[in-house]
Amino acid sequence: MNPPPAICTSPAAPTDSIRTPWAEFWRKFRRQPVALVAGAFVGLLVLMAIFAPALVPFHAEDYFDYDALNNPPSWQHWFGVDPLGRDIFSRILVGARISLAAGFISVAVGAIVGTLLGLIAGYYEGWAGQLIMRFSDVLFAFPGILLAIGIVAILGNGMVNVVVAVAIFSIPTFARLVRGNVLSLKHLTYIEAQHSIGAPDWTIILRHILPGTMATVVVYFTMRIGTSIITAASLSFLGMGAQPPTPEWGAMLNEARADMVTSPHVAIFPSLAIFLTVLAFNVLGDGLRDSLDPKIDQK
Amino acid sequence: MVKSELMPKKLRFTAARIAISFALVSPAVAKDVVMAVDSTFTTMDPYDANDTLSQAVAKSFYEGLFGFDKDMNVINVLSEGYDVSADGLVYTVKLRMGVKFHDGTDFKADAVKASLDRATNPENKLRRYALFSNIDQTGVVDDYTVRFTLKKPFSAFINVLAHPAAVMISPVAIAKYGKDLRDHPVGTGPFKFIEWRQTDYLKVEKFGGYWKPGYPKVDGIVWKPVVDNNTRTAILQTGEAHFAFRMPPEQIALLKTKPGLEVITGPSLSQRYLSMNVRQKPFDNPKVRAAVNYAINKEALAKVAFAGYAVPSDGVIPAKMEFFQKMGPWPYDVAKAKQLLAEAGYPNGFETELWSAYNHSTAQKAIQFLQQQLNQVGIKVKLTALEAGQRVEKVESAPNPDTAPVRMYYTGWSSSTGEADWAIRPLLAGDSAPPKLFNTAYYRNENVDRAIAGALNTRDPAEKARYYKEVQEQVWKDAPWAFLVTENLLYVRNRKLSGVSVMPDGNFHFEEMELKE
Numbered sequence: 001m002n003p004p005p006a007i008c009t010s011p012a013a014p015t016d017s018i019r020t021p022w023a024e025f026w027r028k029f030r031r032q033p034v035a036l037v038a039g040a041f042v043g044l045l046v047l048m049a050i051f052a053p054a055l056v057p058f059h060a061e062d063y064f065d066y067d068a069l070n071n072p073p074s075w076q077h078w079f080g081v082d083p084l085g086r087d088i089f090s091r092i093l094v095g096a097r098i099s100l101a102a103g104f105i106s107v108a109v110g111a112i113v114g115t116l117l118g119l120i121a122g123y124y125e126g127w128a129g130q131l132i133m134r135f136s137d138v139l140f141a142f143p144g145i146l147l148a149i150g151i152v153a154i155l156g157n158g159m160v161n162v163v164v165a166v167a168i169f170s171i172p173t174f175a176r177l178v179r180g181n182v183l184s185l186k187h188l189t190y191i192e193a194q195h196s197i198g199a200p201d202w203t204i205i206l207r208h209i210l211p212g213t214m215a216t217v218v219v220y221f222t223m224r225i226g227t228s229i230i231t232a233a234s235l236s237f238l239g240m241g242a243q244p245p246t247p248e249w250g251a252m253l254n255e256a257r258a259d260m261v262t263s264p265h266v267a268i269f270p271s272l273a274i275f276l277t278v279l280a281f282n283v284l285g286d287g288l289r290d291s292l293d294p295k296i297d298q299k
Numbered sequence: 300m301v302k303s304e305l306m307p308k309k310l311r312f313t314a315a316r317i318a319i320s321f322a323l324v325s326p327a328v329a330k331d332v333v334m335a336v337d338s339t340f341t342t343m344d345p346y347d348a349n350d351t352l353s354q355a356v357a358k359s360f361y362e363g364l365f366g367f368d369k370d371m372n373v374i375n376v377l378s379e380g381y382d383v384s385a386d387g388l389v390y391t392v393k394l395r396m397g398v399k400f401h402d403g404t405d406f407k408a409d410a411v412k413a414s415l416d417r418a419t420n421p422e423n424k425l426r427r428y429a430l431f432s433n434i435d436q437t438g439v440v441d442d443y444t445v446r447f448t449l450k451k452p453f454s455a456f457i458n459v460l461a462h463p464a465a466v467m468i469s470p471v472a473i474a475k476y477g478k479d480l481r482d483h484p485v486g487t488g489p490f491k492f493i494e495w496r497q498t499d500y501l502k503v504e505k506f507g508g509y510w511k512p513g514y515p516k517v518d519g520i521v522w523k524p525v526v527d528n529n530t531r532t533a534i535l536q537t538g539e540a541h542f543a544f545r546m547p548p549e550q551i552a553l554l555k556t557k558p559g560l561e562v563i564t565g566p567s568l569s570q571r572y573l574s575m576n577v578r579q580k581p582f583d584n585p586k587v588r589a590a591v592n593y594a595i596n597k598e599a600l601a602k603v604a605f606a607g608y609a610v611p612s613d614g615v616i617p618a619k620m621e622f623f624q625k626m627g628p629w630p631y632d633v634a635k636a637k638q639l640l641a642e643a644g645y646p647n648g649f650e651t652e653l654w655s656a657y658n659h660s661t662a663q664k665a666i667q668f669l670q671q672q673l674n675q676v677g678i679k680v681k682l683t684a685l686e687a688g689q690r691v692e693k694v695e696s697a698p699n700p701d702t703a704p705v706r707m708y709y710t711g712w713s714s715s716t717g718e719a720d721w722a723i724r725p726l727l728a729g730d731s732a733p734p735k736l737f738n739t740a741y742y743r744n745e746n747v748d749r750a751i752a753g754a755l756n757t758r759d760p761a762e763k764a765r766y767y768k769e770v771q772e773q774v775w776k777d778a779p780w781a782f783l784v785t786e787n788l789l790y791v792r793n794r795k796l797s798g799v800s801v802m803p804d805g806n807f808h809f810e811e812m813e814l815k816e
Contacts, residue, residue, distance in 0.1 A: 061671075239684075245667060245674075255667070262549060
């Protein structure tokens with residue numbers, strides 16, 4: 001049987017001083033320079049997104065210069081000018097808000113609902129568990145983007161509906177992940193001990209099983225944000241998400257299509273923004289997994 | 300596993316590509332011209348075609364009694380002249396002798412009668428029925444003389460006969476094919492119809508018995524619908540196509556740098572406007588409509604959406620049109636727009652919907668630009684670029700004018716009779732509202748309706764000009780539209796190809812088509 005995760009490690013460590021889980025995490029995490037850089041990038045991105053309105057040199061929607069259409073990057077316009085005369089750098093900054101918010105909120109909703117369902121399905125197994133898992137299987141049968149398109153087609157276009165769609169298709173992955181964890185945790189001795197002293201189910205689930213699943217959820221959460229940003233951007237690219245003139249990255253790419261042969265910069269910068277952000281989240285997720293999983297690295 | 304499944308598919312695809320390129324290359328040796336166009340063809344029966352393109356292609360094998368030259372002047376084609384009776388009701392047309400149809404039938408008065416009787420019979424449900432419904436009867440005087448009797452005088456009748464829809468069809472083919480005529484065109488034109496594959500190409504080959512000696516100068520034409528802008532641009536650059544029409548304005552700068560290609564631009568009859576539903580608030584208020592006109596910088600629109608290949612509208616109809624009345628362009632004045640909105644009771648603007656009749660990239664840019672401009676005066680618009688099907692459903696077949704959902708509508712028009720009536724009546728006459736015709740502003744003004752009718756019924760050019768002046772001035776004053784731009788024609792041809800041009804209405808001229816090696 002596996003040892004329980006970080007929280008109650010070091011069963012036999014007489015010589016070592018007892019390390020808190022945080023210290024343990026940091027000790028491993030700081031040894032991964034790539035993940036550190038990705039983490040710093042994500043942190044910077046979040047800061048930029050929060051302070052975008054104060055940082056942008058030009059208004060993202062209402063500034064336009066019809067004498068500078070499609071101008072390449074310059075000192076004045078760092079990322080150049082788009083086909084409607086707007087400053088691409090300002091639009092990317094404001095777009096970071098939308099993309100990060102869409103990615104974070106949709107995954108958060110998906111993670112919360114999915115985790116709860118996973119806990120129930122894993123702990124009770126029976127018909128409730130079966131129902132939840134079969135329903136997840138149904139959702140799994142669709143490719144993610146197709147499911148999202150279907151949901152948006154029903155709910156209508158718009159960024160809020162895209163967030164709902166992405167959240168819905170995130171639910172089954174979290175449910176399945178958490179259920180798997182619960183199944184292995186609930187037969188461990190410390191849980192059985194809880195049973196034997198007559199602790200109620202919800203105490204066992206929330207106070208003793210849930211913390212044990214958090215590490216995997218956090219890792220998966222981080223990686224999932226990357227996927228969700230791509231999905232949201234794809235839906236906007238297809239015209240189903242953010243509507244003009246909102247500077248969402250995918251929508252910006254769509255608007256750049258006609259001009260990208262003659263003025264590549266209009267497509268390059270939004271693409272780079274999506275690419276780097278998603279990459280950063282994925283690398284960060286990898287780093288977190290390596291640092292949080294007690295099975296990896298005991299050197 | 301996946302790979303082994305994919306490979307043969309890929310090979311098949313390559314094989315198909317090679318086959319296609321052979322099909323295209325080998326006729327090129329035999330001097331076939333490849334013409335790339337931006338849309339698929341709807342029918343090869345010009346009487347049933349609503350799109351200029353299908354009619355343009357049909358000119359390969361069909362001809363009319365009259366036609367238009369490059370400058371939209373009416374010329375004789377299968378006729379040798381005409382007379383009009385004093386009351387303007389009877390037109391007598393002399394026919395050209397020695398003309399043969401592709402199936403060997405002689406072109407005589409009975410062919411004219413058969414073609415037009417078919418067009419004027421409502422039971423045939425031809426889309427161009429309205430254009431010919433004024434013909435009471437077509438009579439055969441002798442083998443080479445026909446007489447048209449009209450229901451009411453119509454001064455532009457010869458323009459109707461010159462319309463690309465009004466072609467002469469072999470009477471034998473009409474009897475033989477009936478409803479299938481759309482796939483089996485038999486005319487008198489310079490080329491014979493060979494094959495039409497909806498999404499691939501339409502092929503025609505030189506007709507040996509053509510009446511005009513020395514023509515045509517090429518062995519055949521392959522008309523290729525290439526819907527994607529980038530692909531159309533690419534096959535021009537590779538030499539796979541000799542000609543491409545409707546070029547995306549944003550790629551013209553690039554194509555101009557290619558030595559083997561020639562970019563041609565000129566005035567067109569194709570205008571863009573933003574209609575406002577005058578039956579609905581707030582557009583029922585003329586001040587709001589004027590404010591919208593003041594709020595839009597048309598020069599900038601031409602630059603942003605059309606890469607400069609458009610000019611601000613300076614009247615209700617395009618400047619190249621007969622009886623055009625110059626009144627603009629409408630000045631760009633944001634302060635004035637705000638003031639008018641305040642006077643109309645909307646000091647903070649309002650929210651509304653803006654639909655576009657098209658969803659190609661040029662229209663997408665245009666409506667985003669309009670959104671940007673209107674936002675400056677407080678008018679917040681929600682954009683929807685309609686697909687063709689949505690357009691028909693939501694706008695063109697809205698059954699009840701009172702509940703029609705359209706508000707602001709970005710659209711355009713190109714009058715293919717080259718004549719003022721067809722540029723005004725379908726769009727602005729009171730009873731032209733959808734689903735009948737295209738008055739998407741639901742505009743109705745008694746003076747305008749009376750003047751339109753007056754102009755139709757008179758044959759005195761001065762009187763007609765007076766009527767059309769009245770119409771245009773009233774419409775400009777009422778502003779049921781925001782008058783935007785007139786597009787420039789934009790097409791590219793390989794320098795080896797000569798004698799092909801696009802007319803201001805988007806129709807093609809290719810009589811003198813020649814290919815140098």
